Amino acid sequence: MNQLILSLQILLTFTKLSLISFGGIVSSLSELQHDVVNKYHWMSHSNFIQLYALAQMAPGPNVTVVTLIGWQVAGLLGAIAATIGMLLPASIVTYFVSRFASQFVGTENYKLLERSLIPIAIGLFIASGLSFAIISDRSVFTVIVTMLSMLLMGFTTINPVWIILSGAIVAFFANFFGIFMIS
Amino acid sequence: MLGFGGVAAVGRYIIVEERKWLTEEEFATYVGMGQILPGPNYINVSVMIGNKYHGKLGAFVSAFGIYFIPAVIVVILAILYNKFSLIPEIHVLMVGAGITTIGMIIGNGIKMLTKLKYDLNNYLVILFATTLIVIFHFRIAQSLFLLIPFSIIINKIFKKQ
Numbered sequence: 001m002n003q004l005i006l007s008l009q010i011l012l013t014f015t016k017l018s019l020i021s022f023g024g025i026v027s028s029l030s031e032l033q034h035d036v037v038n039k040y041h042w043m044s045h046s047n048f049i050q051l052y053a054l055a056q057m058a059p060g061p062n063v064t065v066v067t068l069i070g071w072q073v074a075g076l077l078g079a080i081a082a083t084i085g086m087l088l089p090a091s092i093v094t095y096f097v098s099r100f101a102s103q104f105v106g107t108e109n110y111k112l113l114e115r116s117l118i119p120i121a122i123g124l125f126i127a128s129g130l131s132f133a134i135i136s137d138r139s140v141f142t143v144i145v146t147m148l149s150m151l152l153m154g155f156t157t158i159n160p161v162w163i164i165l166s167g168a169i170v171a172f173f174a175n176f177f178g179i180f181m182i183s
Numbered sequence: 184m185l186g187f188g189g190v191a192a193v194g195r196y197i198i199v200e201e202r203k204w205l206t207e208e209e210f211a212t213y214v215g216m217g218q219i220l221p222g223p224n225y226i227n228v229s230v231m232i233g234n235k236y237h238g239k240l241g242a243f244v245s246a247f248g249i250y251f252i253p254a255v256i257v258v259i260l261a262i263l264y265n266k267f268s269l270i271p272e273i274h275v276l277m278v279g280a281g282i283t284t285i286g287m288i289i290g291n292g293i294k295m296l297t298k299l300k301y302d303l304n305n306y307l308v309i310l311f312a313t314t315l316i317v318i319f320h321f322r323i324a325q326s327l328f329l330l331i332p333f334s335i336i337i338n339k340i341f342k343k344q
C-alpha cells in the first residue's frame with residue numbers, strides 16, 4: 001500500500017516535471033530537487049546529487065535520472081511510475097504539436113518563440129547548477145572542484161564521463177590526505 | 184533506435200546518414216522543436232520520427248524504445264550503488280562525482296550559450312532566470328510565467344538583424 005501511494009506521488013511529481021521542463025530535464029532539476037528533498041523528504045540533497053551523477057555516467061539521455069529516483073524511492077513500481085510520468089505527458093504534447101508543425105515551423109512567430117525559449121532553458125540550466133552549488137559547496141575544496149568541472153565542461157570537448165571520474169578520484173585523494181572532509 | 188542515447192552527434196549520424204529517416208533539414212527542425220517543447224529533447228525527437236513513419240503507435244513505441252536500455256542500465260547502477268555506497272571509500276568517490284556534476288550542469292549551460300550568436304537579449308534572459316531561481320527561490324512554473332513573456336517581449340522589440 002505504502003509503495004502504491006509513493007508511486008502515485010512519484011507519477012504526479014514527474015508528470016508536472018514533464019510539462020514544465022523546457023529544453024530538457026536539466027532546466028527543471030531545481031524543481032525536482034525541491035520536491036524530492038524538501039517536499040517529500042525521499043532523500044538527502046547529497047543523495048540526490050549522487051544519483052544525478054550516477055545517471056550522467058551511464059550511457060543514454062540524462063533524463064534517466066528520473067527512473068533512478070523512482071527506483072530508489074519505491075522500487076520497480078516507482079521506476080515505472082517515474083518513467084511514465086516523465087515521458088508520457090511530454091510525448092503527448094509533442095505528438096499533437098508536431099502534427100501541425102508544417103503550418104507554423106519557419107513562420108516569423110515560430111522563430112520568435114524559438115529565439116525566446118532557448119535562452120530561458122539555458123538560464124534555467126545555469127540557475128539549477130548554481131543553486132545546487134550553493135547548497136552543496138561548503139568548503140574551498142568543493143568550490144574549486146565545482147568551478148574546475150564547470151570550466152572543463154563549458155570550454156572543452158572532453159567526454160563528461162572523464163570529468164566526473166576525475167572529480168571523484170580527486171575527491172578521494174583529497175579526503176585521503178585530510179583536505180576534504182565529508183560531514 | 185536504441186543506440187542513439189545521449190550524444191546528439193551520434194543521433195544525427197544514425198538518423199540522417201545511416202538510416203536516412205530524415206533529411207538534414209528535417210532533423211534540424213525536429214531537434215529545434217524538441218528543444219522548445221516541454222520534456223526531454225531526444226524523447227520528443229523520437230516521438231516525431233516515430234509518428235512520421237508509423238503514426239500514433241510508432242510515436243510512443245519509439246519514445247519508450249529509445250529509453251528502455253538506458254533505463255535498465257541505470258537501475259543496475261542503482262542496485263550497485265545501494266550495495267556499495269555505505270563503504271566509506273565508495274561514498275567519498277560518489278560525493279566527489281556529485282560535486283563535479285554540479286559544475287558540469289553550469290558548464291553545460293555555458294557551452295550552449297557560447298553556441299548561440301552573441302546577443303544582449305540572451306544574456307538579459309539568462310540573468311533574469313538565474314536571479315529568480317537562485318536569489319528569489321522561484322519555482323520553475325512561477326518563473327516561466329515571468330520569463331516567457333519577458334523573453335518574447337524583449338526579443339520582439341530588439342529584433343535580431
